Each structure stands twice: as C-alpha cells, then as structure tokens.
Amino acid sequence: MKNSIFLLIYLSICTLLYAQEEKLNVSGAIVISNSEKLPPDSGTIQWTGTDFQGWNGTNWVSLTMPMDGTTGLVSDIDGNKYITIKIGTQIWMTENLRTTKYNNGNPIPLVSNNLAWENLSSPGFSWYNNDSTTYAMPYGAMYNYYALSDTSSMNVCPMGWHIPSNQEWTILTSYLGGGSPAGGKMKEAGLAHWTSPNTGGTNESGFNALPGGFRFWNGTFVNILNNGDYWSSSSLNATRAWYRFLFFDNTSASQFDDDKKLGFSARCLKN
Numbered sequence: 001m002k003n004s005i006f007l008l009i010y011l012s013i014c015t016l017l018y019a020q021e022e023k024l025n026v027s028g029a030i031v032i033s034n035s036e037k038l039p040p041d042s043g044t045i046q047w048t049g050t051d052f053q054g055w056n057g058t059n060w061v062s063l064t065m066p067m068d069g070t071t072g073l074v075s076d077i078d079g080n081k082y083i084t085i086k087i088g089t090q091i092w093m094t095e096n097l098r099t100t101k102y103n104n105g106n107p108i109p110l111v112s113n114n115l116a117w118e119n120l121s122s123p124g125f126s127w128y129n130n131d132s133t134t135y136a137m138p139y140g141a142m143y144n145y146y147a148l149s150d151t152s153s154m155n156v157c158p159m160g161w162h163i164p165s166n167q168e169w170t171i172l173t174s175y176l177g178g179g180s181p182a183g184g185k186m187k188e189a190g191l192a193h194w195t196s197p198n199t200g201g202t203n204e205s206g207f208n209a210l211p212g213g214f215r216f217w218n219g220t221f222v223n224i225l226n227n228g229d230y231w232s233s234s235s236l237n238a239t240r241a242w243y244r245f246l247f248f249d250n251t252s253a254s255q256f257d258d259d260k261k262l263g264f265s266a267r268c269l270k271n
Contacts, residue, residue: 069206074268076158077101084270085206088175090168091270093161094208096140100125102154108147114219118261123147123154126263128213129221138193139212139224142263145241148231157268164269166234166242166255173244173253176205183209184251187228195225200251209246209253215263229264 040046042057053060072084072091076099083094101107111117111124123146128135143156151162164172176182184200186207191198194211203209213224228246235241236257243264245254 071206074158074161077103077105082268087172087205087207090172090175092172092207093268094206095138096210096212097143097156097266097268098136098140099156100141102156103159104154106154108143108156117144117215117219117263118217120144120261121146124263126215128215128224135212135224139210140265142212142215143231143266144263145231145235145260148266149233149235149241151233156266160271161268162271163231163233163266166232168269169230169232169242169244169253169255172207176253179254180250180252182251183246183253186253187246193225195248197249199249210265211246211248212265214265217259217261229262230267231264235260 040055042055044055046053046055046060070086071094073081074084074093075081076097078099078101080098082097084091085094099108100110109122109124111120111126112130117124117126123144125141125143125147127141128139148156148163151157155162157163172186173179173182176185181200182205184202185205186209187194187198187201187203188208188210189198189201189203194201209228209230211223211225211228213222213227214229215221226248230244230246232242232244239260240257241260242255242257245256246252
C-alpha cells in the first residue's frame with residue numbers, strides 16, 4: 001500500500017489560483033489519479049490530515065486558509081466593523097477595539113471618574129480624556145485588564161475571536177522578525193497619528209498599530225500619539241499582567257508587565 005495518496009489535477013495551464021473567496025479556480029480538463037511522484041506536478045492536491053494543500057511548483061499552499069495579507073471584515077456586538085488581516089498563521093483585527101459591551105450583550109462599566117478608576121479591581125473602560133467623539137476613531141477604547149481577562153463567558157471580542165495571550169503576541173512578533181524590528185512592521189506608516197519620526201513605521205505587516213496612549217492607575221490620561229499599549233490576556237500575578245508596547249522613536253514591540261488597573265488598547269485575534 002502506498003504511504004500517501006495524491007490527487008493529481010492536470011490543468012491546461014498548470015497553475016493554482018487561490019482567490020480571497022478561498023476557491024481554487026481551474027480551467028481545462030481535470031484528471032484524478034494516484035501518485036507518489038517527488039516533486040509532484042504543479043496542480044497536485046494533497047490531504048495532510050487537517051488541510052487540503054495544492055503544489056504550486058515550489059511550495060504547498062493551503063486551499064482552505066487565507067493567504068498572508070488577505071483581508072476581511074468582522075463586527076462587534078455594538079455593530080462596529082473592523083478590517084482584519086492574516087499575518088503568518090494568525091488573523092488579527094487591524095483596528096483598536098471600541099466595543100462597550102461583552103459579546104453576550106452585557107455592558108462593560110464605563111468609568112470616567114479618576115478616583116473610581118483608581119479603586120477598580122473589576123472590569124472598566126473609558127475613552128481617552130473621557131472624549132469618545134474625538135478619540136474613539138481611530139484610537140478605540142481603553143480597557144483595564146479585568147475587562148479583558150475572561151476570553152470565554154465575558155469576552156469583549158466578537159464571537160469566534162479573543163484577546164490574544166502573551167504567547168500569541170510572541171507568535172506575531174516572532175513571525176515579523178522578533179521584538180525589533182517587529183514594532184516598525186506593525187506601526188501605521190506616516191505621521192497622521194504617530195509623533196515624528198515614527199521610527200521604522202512601515203506597517204508592512206498590515207497590523208496598523210496606533211498610538212492610543214494609556215490611562216494611569218490613578219485615572220490620568222497620557223502619551224497619546226507617542227505609544228501604543230496592547231493588553232494580552234495573560235496574568236503575571238494577582239496585580240500585574242503582560243502587554244505589548246510600541247513607541248514613536250524605535251522599532252520595537254516590547255513585552256512588559258504592569259498594573260492591571262491601567263487602561264490600554266485592545267486587539268482581537270481569531271480563534
């Protein structure tokens with residue numbers, strides 16, 4: 001018995017065309033047979049046990065997963081729409097989260113008062129300077145860690161999405177070359193939102209990181225235009241959790257831990 005079975009598709013033009021609609025478009029006669037030829041002919045399809053893949057003459061290409069750079073659209077419970085993009089093996093939102101509800105419809109407490117924010121050890125969110133009109137687009141909302149830590153029953157992300165763990169952030173930055181230069185590849189290019197010089201900000205990944213600043217544990221707002229801070233869902237201990245930090249004058253996407261009371265931006269990752 002042969003160790004593997006390949007379905008051979010001989011095309012009048014031997015190419016694989018993978019569209020964003022996740023279809024394999026072919027033209028000409030199709031012939032299916034068994035083969036163990038190495039390397040396979042262009043147009044060969046194999047089943048790996050988890051995925052159908054097609055041989056394009058150089059590499060095996062998934063026929064069921066979007067290609068790197070493929071974009072899409074997802075909506076949150078409030079009806080806000082977000083562009084998404086595939087980066088490596090992951091699919092990310094390219095915009096900062098701005099939902100005011102969990103995906104089960106329960107509201108996330110809006111906390112504007114500084115003293116109330118300082119005393120929180122439970123979920124809360126706010127807008128930069130308590131001004132949603134000016135800052136909701138494009139910077140999104142600012143959430144404390146408690147609002148984001150439950151990625152199941154009280155999930156802030158749309159159904160089928162979640163706040164990334166620290167490990168999942170590392171998968172992204174590693175794919176982009178490590179902490180530096182990953183930050184430059186993640187930052188929105190130009191000076192429309194980032195403070196000059198926005199060092200290395202090419203956005204070649206399509207992640208489109210923005211400098212939304214953050215809210216201190218005592219409720220004050222700082223550093224908009226200078227840095228982007230993104231929570232992970234990973235807790236370090238009872239009072240601190242992991243996040244990613246991007247700054248206007250370097251190319252790093254640095255991993256730090258800080259007080260769970262801080263208000264940071266959030267991005268969602270597809271399950």
